[in-house]
Amino acid sequence: MKFGVLRFPGSCDEVDALDAARRVGDAELLWHGDRDLKGADAIIVPGGFSYGDYLRAGAIARFAPVMESVIDFASDGGLVLGICNGFQVLCEARLLPGALLGNTNRRFTFRQLELEVLNSGGAFTRTCALGERLSIPAKHAWGRYYADAETLAAMDRAGQLVLRYAEGENFNGSLGDIAGVSNEQGNVLGLMPHPEHAVDELIGGSADGLKIFESIRLTVEGARV
Amino acid sequence: MRARVLIRPKAGILDPQGEAVERALPALGFEGVTNVHVGRLVELDVEDPAQLESMCDKLLANPLVEDYEVVLDG
Numbered sequence: 001m002k003f004g005v006l007r008f009p010g011s012c013d014e015v016d017a018l019d020a021a022r023r024v025g026d027a028e029l030l031w032h033g034d035r036d037l038k039g040a041d042a043i044i045v046p047g048g049f050s051y052g053d054y055l056r057a058g059a060i061a062r063f064a065p066v067m068e069s070v071i072d073f074a075s076d077g078g079l080v081l082g083i084c085n086g087f088q089v090l091c092e093a094r095l096l097p098g099a100l101l102g103n104t105n106r107r108f109t110f111r112q113l114e115l116e117v118l119n120s121g122g123a124f125t126r127t128c129a130l131g132e133r134l135s136i137p138a139k140h141a142w143g144r145y146y147a148d149a150e151t152l153a154a155m156d157r158a159g160q161l162v163l164r165y166a167e168g169e170n171f172n173g174s175l176g177d178i179a180g181v182s183n184e185q186g187n188v189l190g191l192m193p194h195p196e197h198a199v200d201e202l203i204g205g206s207a208d209g210l211k212i213f214e215s216i217r218l219t220v221e222g223a224r225v
Numbered sequence: 226m227r228a229r230v231l232i233r234p235k236a237g238i239l240d241p242q243g244e245a246v247e248r249a250l251p252a253l254g255f256e257g258v259t260n261v262h263v264g265r266l267v268e269l270d271v272e273d274p275a276q277l278e279s280m281c282d283k284l285l286a287n288p289l290v291e292d293y294e295v296v297l298d299g
Contacts, residue, residue, distance in 0.1 A: 056287055092287070099290045106241050146238060146290055173239065
């Protein structure tokens, strides 16, 4: 299978995402100004500070030419993973419900933390067990997930709350300790922590992030059978 | 036409910036200040002010978490 990894001006985690994806399949960078997804089976919207995060994080990247193709791709059921700034971009594009606000601690914060898998049946977490803990780093200033109460309740019922911060790990003030959410169809996932930075025990102290990439590969290859 | 768009966090959504400012003021001797909220100001010249609301909904504000107010000057 092939991953397409977007690169905006100001992206900074696209190379790690490319490396993580290449541990389970092929991967290629896709420039923000191009519309061609180059035959990718899954898209990664990486972390960083796209377009300087001017106005609001993700607000301008959401209108990049490549995003028009990503929105069409997602509407057709294609798998799209947004990490950190990528999560913010997907929320701004309304591919995911809710929004990300400034951390309640008002600081850019970097921490290795524990996530809990709340939905292990989905396209992005099928290699995980329900309740399994993943050790993955987070680093951001705007990671406080917010959606109104009605939306959150509907997301909970539909299994869209996929990952949450384990007890004591929610430094950004996300409602319900939510760390990662999917759309209703389950083919778009956004999360603030960085699975692409946890793919090698030697340099990351954990390779738990690979499970997300491996899940995507299994989903794509399963769909082909 | 000159326009100003005032963007503020929606009521009920935690505003850590506003809280930090509210706590800082008494430390400088300014008492009796409550309900501090910090938002953004966008100033722009527009040929067609009728488009401002659409500009706000699509780009300038995020209506899920922010309220906006358009003020036309002159």
